[in-house]
Amino acid sequence: MPGRRIGARAFVVAALGGLLVGLVGGAFRWCLAHADALRADLLEAGAGLGPAGRLLPVVVTAAGAALACVIARRVPYAAGSGIQHVEAVWRRQSDALALWLLPAKFAGGVVAIGSGLVLGREGPIVHMGASVGALAGHHTHQDPEDTRMLHTALAGAGLAAAFTAPLGGLLFVCEEVTRSVRPRLVLLTMVGTVAAALGCRLVVGDAPVLPMPGLAVPPTWSMPLFLLLGVAAGVLGPAYSALVVHTLETVEGITRIPPAAKAAAIGAVVGALMTVEPLLGGGGNELSERLLTGPLPGIGALLLYFAVRFVAGPLSYAAGTPGGLFAPLLALGALLGTLTQALAAPALPAGAPGAAAFAAVGMAALFTGVVRAPLTGVVLVLEMTGSAPLLIPLVLACFAAALTATRLDSAPLYDTLRHRMLQRP
Incomplete structure (x- = not known):
């Protein structure tokens, strides 16, 4: 099979x-x-409405989390990132689910992330991309092996669309999903x-996701x-991974409360945090952009952002809604670098070097410390920021992070999440 030629179709x-x-x-x-x-x-x-008005974001975020949880529970594997499911399909540990996964991920992800939960857009887009690949392979009558490859390849296209990072999407497939380099x-x-990067540009433009000023x-x-x-x-990467898994297990272990009610409670907590400081909620793109371009908060504010978002990310993920881990993780890394x-x-x-570097x-x-994919981390940040002068520091830091976390x-977090997913009924 590995030597089989790919037809033009x-x-x-x-x-x-x-x-x-x-x-x-x-x-x-x-x-x-x-x-x-x-x-x-x-x-x-x-x-502007006084103390009573501060309840408004709490109610809206709680309602959004509950609705997104209800949507996700209607479709298997719709909750969470979805990347672990893509990896399981590649390893023939699970089947590709395509038809209802697309609308569930889209609607649930918009509601959950849009309401302010600390979740990333990349997980739902990767999972939707994989679903498009499975549907495309099936409806064009590709053989099972090519359909599986299209499922995986278009998951990488999803990452490319999420961050306008085509090379990052390619490396993600090779380094994280398959851990192999297969020519086909x-x-x-x-x-x-x-193709995904070009298609996404038609909708959101061609500017880098996190453009940085000229760096020496x-x-x-x-x-x-x-x-x-x-x-x-x-x-910190292994600590964050352990907190994600521990929070999932803790929330799932509370069986007397309906899942939607638990999601609403988590949403209320995040909504309350946003009434204190808006940057404590959301996926983190605005926070990352501020850290890269300024003006910078003081050390006290940076410590607050880091401590709260270190916990709020895993808590939001445990709500059982569609949403990824990458974007909040990148914002947390930007906070770590700025604090350093x-x-x-x-x-x-x-x-x-300045704080932006x-x-x-x-x-x-x-x-890299969490996902254990150093090449993907380097290229993803290079494509998102256009910061080519940082190539050597990026390689050194990702090498050190991968080696330290392995020691x-x-x-890797997605290995753990995949094993948990396969063990659950």
Whole structure:
């Protein structure tokens, strides 16, 4: 099978399917952008109504979480990220579910993430992309192996659409989903991710997700600082992964309360946090952009953001709604990098890299510490930010994060989530 040639039809299916994934992913991002704007207006309106008005975001976020939970429970595997299900299908541990998964992920994800839960858009788009791949393979009468490859390849197209990162989508498929480099799959994924990125641009434009101002190449003497940042991310990554799993188990273990009610309670907590500070909720894109471009909060605010979002991300994931882990994780990494620079700044000489460089490197490093996919982390951040001068610091930090997390005997998060998914009825 590995040496079997790919016919032209498979490339056409991957291209057209990738284009559709890009349009769906772009529409999903468009809906979330408008939901974010509505949520900001709601928070502003609530603040203007006095103490009673502060309950408005709490009620709305609780209702959104409950509704998204109800939607997700109607369709198997619709809750959570979905990446673990994509990996299980590739390993022939589960079947691809396509028809009802698309609307459930789309509607549930918009409601959950749009209402302010600390979840990412990439999980639902990856899962929807995989579903498009399975449907495309089935309806064009591809053989089972090519259908499985299209399912996986267009999952990578989903990541490309989520972050406008076609190379990141390709590496994600090879490094995280399949942990192999198969020529047929690589070619199909290349076609799918490029088509998805182009399709998504038609909806949301072609600007980088997190554009950064011009950066100078960090001086050689500063490389040990980025290496230490990677070590810190490698320590915090396993802790974050363990908290995600522990929170899931704790919430699922409360069986006397209906799932929708538990989701509403979690939504109310997140809504209350947003009344204190809007950046404590949501996927984290606005927070990441602020850390990369300024103005920067003080050290006290950075510590608050980090501590609260470190807990709020796993708590939101335990609500049982559609939503991913990548985007909140990237924001948390940006906070880690910014904090590192802020604490070290008094001792650094002139010409030291600024906070933006540490924030970008922290994003990739903490991603690597949790997911254990260093190449994907490096390329994803490069494509999202356009920060090519940070290539060497990114590689060093992700190497240190992956090595440290592995030495701590911590399993990659999606491996653990996949095993949990397969053990549940």
